[in-house]
Amino acid sequence: MKVTCLQENLAKGLSVVSRAVASRSTLPITANVLLTTDNSRLKLAATNLEIALSYWIGAKIEEEGAITVPNKFLTPFVDSLPNDRMELELSPRSKQVKIECGRNTATIGGMDAGDFPPIPTVQGDMLLYIDPVALRKALTQVVFAAASDDSRPVLQGVHLLAEGTRLAVAAADGFRLAVHYLQLSGPVDEKLEIIVPAKAMSELNRLLADTDQPVEMLVNAARSSVLFRLPSIEMVVQLLQGAYPDYNRLIPQNYTTRSVVPVSEFLASIRRAAIFSREGSGIVRLQVHPNEDLVPGKLEVQAKAEEIGGSDDRIDASVDGPSAKIAFNSRYLQDVLGVLDGQVALEVSSPSLPGVLRPVGSDNYLHVIMPMFVSW
Amino acid sequence: MLEGTPLTLVGHDAVAVPTMLAVRTGRAAHAYLVSGPAHTGKSTLARLLAAAAVCLDDAAPCGRCSACHRVAQGVHPDVETLRPGGVCDSSDHDHSTDRSRDIRICQVRRVERLLSLSPYEGRCRVLIFDPADALNSQSADAFLKTLEEPPPRSLMMLVTAEPGLLSDTIRSRCRALTLSRVSEEAIRQVLIATGGIDADRAAVLARLAGGRAGWALTAARAPDFLTQRARRLDEAVTLARAGRVERLAAAERLAAVFTRNRDEVSATLSTWVDWWRDVLLMAAGVPAGMVNTDRQDEIEAAAGASRAAGAWRALVALRQARQDLESNVSPRLALDALMLGLPLLPRGVT
Numbered sequence: 001m002k003v004t005c006l007q008e009n010l011a012k013g014l015s016v017v018s019r020a021v022a023s024r025s026t027l028p029i030t031a032n033v034l035l036t037t038d039n040s041r042l043k044l045a046a047t048n049l050e051i052a053l054s055y056w057i058g059a060k061i062e063e064e065g066a067i068t069v070p071n072k073f074l075t076p077f078v079d080s081l082p083n084d085r086m087e088l089e090l091s092p093r094s095k096q097v098k099i100e101c102g103r104n105t106a107t108i109g110g111m112d113a114g115d116f117p118p119i120p121t122v123q124g125d126m127l128l129y130i131d132p133v134a135l136r137k138a139l140t141q142v143v144f145a146a147a148s149d150d151s152r153p154v155l156q157g158v159h160l161l162a163e164g165t166r167l168a169v170a171a172a173d174g175f176r177l178a179v180h181y182l183q184l185s186g187p188v189d190e191k192l193e194i195i196v197p198a199k200a201m202s203e204l205n206r207l208l209a210d211t212d213q214p215v216e217m218l219v220n221a222a223r224s225s226v227l228f229r230l231p232s233i234e235m236v237v238q239l240l241q242g243a244y245p246d247y248n249r250l251i252p253q254n255y256t257t258r259s260v261v262p263v264s265e266f267l268a269s270i271r272r273a274a275i276f277s278r279e280g281s282g283i284v285r286l287q288v289h290p291n292e293d294l295v296p297g298k299l300e301v302q303a304k305a306e307e308i309g310g311s312d313d314r315i316d317a318s319v320d321g322p323s324a325k326i327a328f329n330s331r332y333l334q335d336v337l338g339v340l341d342g343q344v345a346l347e348v349s350s351p352s353l354p355g356v357l358r359p360v361g362s363d364n365y366l367h368v369i370m371p372m373f374v375s376w
Numbered sequence: 377m378l379e380g381t382p383l384t385l386v387g388h389d390a391v392a393v394p395t396m397l398a399v400r401t402g403r404a405a406h407a408y409l410v411s412g413p414a415h416t417g418k419s420t421l422a423r424l425l426a427a428a429a430v431c432l433d434d435a436a437p438c439g440r441c442s443a444c445h446r447v448a449q450g451v452h453p454d455v456e457t458l459r460p461g462g463v464c465d466s467s468d469h470d471h472s473t474d475r476s477r478d479i480r481i482c483q484v485r486r487v488e489r490l491l492s493l494s495p496y497e498g499r500c501r502v503l504i505f506d507p508a509d510a511l512n513s514q515s516a517d518a519f520l521k522t523l524e525e526p527p528p529r530s531l532m533m534l535v536t537a538e539p540g541l542l543s544d545t546i547r548s549r550c551r552a553l554t555l556s557r558v559s560e561e562a563i564r565q566v567l568i569a570t571g572g573i574d575a576d577r578a579a580v581l582a583r584l585a586g587g588r589a590g591w592a593l594t595a596a597r598a599p600d601f602l603t604q605r606a607r608r609l610d611e612a613v614t615l616a617r618a619g620r621v622e623r624l625a626a627a628e629r630l631a632a633v634f635t636r637n638r639d640e641v642s643a644t645l646s647t648w649v650d651w652w653r654d655v656l657l658m659a660a661g662v663p664a665g666m667v668n669t670d671r672q673d674e675i676e677a678a679a680g681a682s683r684a685a686g687a688w689r690a691l692v693a694l695r696q697a698r699q700d701l702e703s704n705v706s707p708r709l710a711l712d713a714l715m716l717g718l719p720l721l722p723r724g725v726t
Contacts, residue, residue, distance in 0.1 A: 024463040027451055049453045049496050117453045117496065153492030153527075197493070224494030238493040241527045 001035070001065025001090040003042050005057055007101055008083045013044045013055040014075045016233060019203055021071045022048035027117065032068035033075075034116045035088070035097075037061045042088075045119050046071065051200045052119045052236040065090050066113035069097055073108050120236045122227035124220040126192050128162060129185055132208045132215050132230075138169045138180035139205040141339045141365055146198035147173035157195035157240040159247070162188045170247055171198065176332050177247050177368040185214075194219055194226060195240040204228055204235060251368055252354055255347035257321035259288050259299050260360055263344045266299070267337040269313040273303035274330040276310050283372050284330040288348070290319045299346070303330070324348050326355050327372040336367045351376065383427065383439075383448050385420045386566045386589035387558030392421055395553060396437075399428040399531070405551040407523055407532040409508070411539040412555030415590035419506050421555065422533040423447055426455045426502040429531050430495075443497065453496040457504040458483055465489070478512040479505065484519045491522060491530050501530045508534035509541040516546055523549045557587025567596050577602065583667055584650070608647040613674050616682070616690075616721050623715035631708040634701070641701070649694050655679045656687035678721065686719035693717025 014033065022030035025048065034045040042059040045052065067090050077099065078086075086101035090110070099106045139158075147155035151174070161168040167182040207230055208215065216229035228235045273284045280303075287300040297319030304310035326348045336357055337344065343360035351374075357367040385392055398404045408425070410418045427437035427447040437444050446452040461475070464482035487503055495501045505511060511519065523532065523546065534550055536542060564582035566589060567573050573581075573596050580602070585592035595601040615626060634641045654666045658679035668675065679687065697714035701707060 024465070026456060026463060027453065029451070050490075050493060115451070120496065120498075153489060156489070156492075222494075222498060224498060238496060240492050241494055241529065242492060 001037060001067060001088070001092075002063035003035075003037060003059045003061055003088045004085060005042055005059035005088075006083070007078065007081045007086050009057040009059075010042075010044075010086065011075075011078050011081075013042075013057045013232075014071075014078055016055045016207065017044045017046040017053045018071055018075050019206075020046040020048055020051045020053040020235075025049070029068060029111050029115055030117065031070060031072065032111060032116070033071045034066065034068045034113055034119075036066040036113065037064045045116075047117055047119060049117060050197060050238055051203060053203075054119060054234040054236075056232045065092070067095065067097055067110040068113055068116050069108050069110040073106075077106050077108075120225050120238075122218050122220045122225055122236055124218055126188070126190075126219040128167070128188065128192075128217045129214040130167065130182065130217060131185075132211050132213065134182055135215060136205055136208045138182050139201055139208075141180050141367075142169050142171045142178045143198050143201045143205065144171075144335050144339070145173060145176050145178035145367070146171040148198075154195055154240055154242040154244050157197050157244075158201045159244045160192070160194050160196060162192040164188070170244075172245070172247055172250070175329070175370045176336075177250055178336070179247065179251075179366055181364045183364075192219060193244070194223060195242070195244055196226060196237055197240055200235070200237040207233060207235065250354070251366065252347070252349065252356055254349065255321070255356065256349045257288050257290075257319065257324035258345055258347045259297060259317040259319045260343050260345045261299050261315050261317045263337055263340045263342060265315050266301075266344060267334065269301040269315055270330055270333045270337060272313060273301050273311050274334065276303040276305040276308070277330045279305035279308060281372070282329040282331055283327050283374055284333060285327045285374065285376075286325065286346070286348075288317070288319055288321075288324040288346075290321065290323055324350075325376060326351050327374045328355065328369050329372060332369050336369070340365075383420055383424050384566065384570070384593070385417045385424055386593075387562050388417060388421065388555050391553050391555060392424065395425060396428050399425050404429070404531060406526040406530065407534065407550040408553050409539060409542070409547060409550035410533055410535045410553045410555065412537065413557060413588060414537045415585075415588035415594070416555045416557060417590055418535045418537070418555055419504075420590070421553065422504045422506065422535050423455075425533065426452075426504060426531070429500040429502050430454050430497065431499075443499075454500065455502045455504070456487055456490065457506055458487060459506055460510045477510070479510045479515055480512065481515040481518050484511070484515040488519070488522050492527050495529055499529070501527075503530070503532045504535060505533070506535040507538075508536040508546075509538045511542075511546075513543075516543055520545055520549070558589055559587070560585070563587070563589050563592045567592055570596070572596070580670060583669070586667075604643075605647055608644050609651055609668065609671055609674075611644070612648045612651045613671075613678070615715070615718065616678055617723050619720075619723075620716070623718070624712060627711035627715045628708065630711050634707040634711075638701075641707075642698070645694060645698055645701075649691065649698075651675070652687050652690040652694065655682060656684055656691065659684040659687055681721040682719045686721070690718050 017033055030048055036043045041056045043054055043056050045054040081101045081104055084102050089098045095110045096107045097110055143158055146158055155173055159170045165184045165187045167184055170179040211230050213231050218227040224239055226237050277284050285302040289298040291297040297317045299315045299317040301313040340359050345358045345360050347356040354368050354370050359365055410422050412418050427444045430443045431437045432441040432443050447455050458479050460477050460479055462483050465486045466482050491501055560582045563585050564578050567578035567581055581592045581595050630641055650667050654668050654675045655678045657663055657665050658675050693714050697710050700710035
């Protein structure tokens, strides 16, 4: 293999595929990056057996070939080079890759490309095109709600359900549920339901920042892996197996009190309350005081730290319905308010029933939080 | 089975063949408990079944496709073997440096997460716990739920020489595959067939193996195995004729070895057990069951001097010493007691 390319391109490509290099694995070769000549391009690929990332860079191919090189040496070395033309040459017998850039040279010993776990190919008929900006927003508003502990594997994933012209992106961890509805450009042929590991979705979200082209999403017939195709990038993810709970049953169908407040003020109040609630179990008490003649309603945010003190904030709110109270974990409120802007509506019906937050002016997102049981 | 790969299972057709067929046709149980004496082929059977589950050919396991080869080499992405001290997801500790002797709960959590993902190459995910008795109580409890409700397209195998160490809850959720010792003749044939070993050596090793084919194959591959055995037997002969002072010096030497290399001492003691057992058989007049037939003259001489009672005392002392070393008695004391327990034979021609 003999290839010439630009340092800038190689460094960029390596920074992308490095995210899929395994840090702890039973297969040592997965700590390597696979370099393959592919027509007139150089393909970089890495897999940790859960996520596989491939990236193509423009290169002048003088001799075809393939090799895997330890990422631990390759990426930092390439990063340290000046932005210039560089040459990679493999001596097949010793499996040493010689990298030259200007007056800087390095040799790195590699392992056979044939021993690298095959990057899964995804072939199937379920192909969706998704707008990257909308997808990015959906992922930002949903992924954080997935479970991080090991209690139920499916809850560590993000549930995608495509039906008609709508793609529902949802995550839940048993105490909260986030659902974002995306509009697709055209209807899907048949209902598609998959669970993608949340970690992979965070990676996808990061990759989406650099693109404005529609993202291709392809699911194989066995429903075992999904491919996301971005310009020059392919990400293949192994899907979670199992049945996702029917979350629609968890969404309260009605409410008694609805209060609308500015997100920024609400978030600031919750952050203040969190200073005190940290001492307890993160409990923040919300009380809704309805509008009275000429006096706007209030949302009161209270927190207590035993034997220390507490805080009490009041935010002007436009309230619809009778007075209400409910207690939440401050972290859950901070998480969801952190991904919203403008005005948010809080819908509650009783201190023991879940509360719902919805952005005002759009009906494509909702967030359900289980209340905490406290004595009022 | 699977000639040309490191997966050679000797004997056990009655257990292996139907199970292999079940895996191949998708009628396998979700979990198997593979038990039997050490070195009889439990791990090999587990890996053969794994190969059958992920093989790309219809005649799985074909032994020729890349999946079979990678299972044999232990590098198939869908076949994961859990051993004490393997990798886990948490970054704050390193099993390889803290000499973990258990399969820990964090390792179990990692594989539970892996098992919930679709297989990387599309067929099946296989987990092999080797040895399963290394699961400590927390990790065994954590694993129960997965064992009870296995994800689709998964196969679990628990390999152990000590099924009694597993909890009932674990054992009752697996289908049992029990391997027993195989015949001396089968081992002898396999030793000759795998090449590089002449008929005489094969006969000696097959006899020494005591029905454990894995042991015989390892011994055949280790070039100095027979030399080491000869050295250990010489030591046994010398010690039998030695006085107390020399014996205690030998005990001190062995105790020093024990702190560095437990296995070496355990191998030495087990060779000595074989030798004294032969002496006992000879003294009792039933030499047919002897193992060290190449040492018949020395054994006859020792049998004449020690009588059956003496050989019996030696075996009791050896058993006690092995038990003591297992249960963390001071090695020096255990070995001193052993040396004093061996019968004192008159010095003379050996």
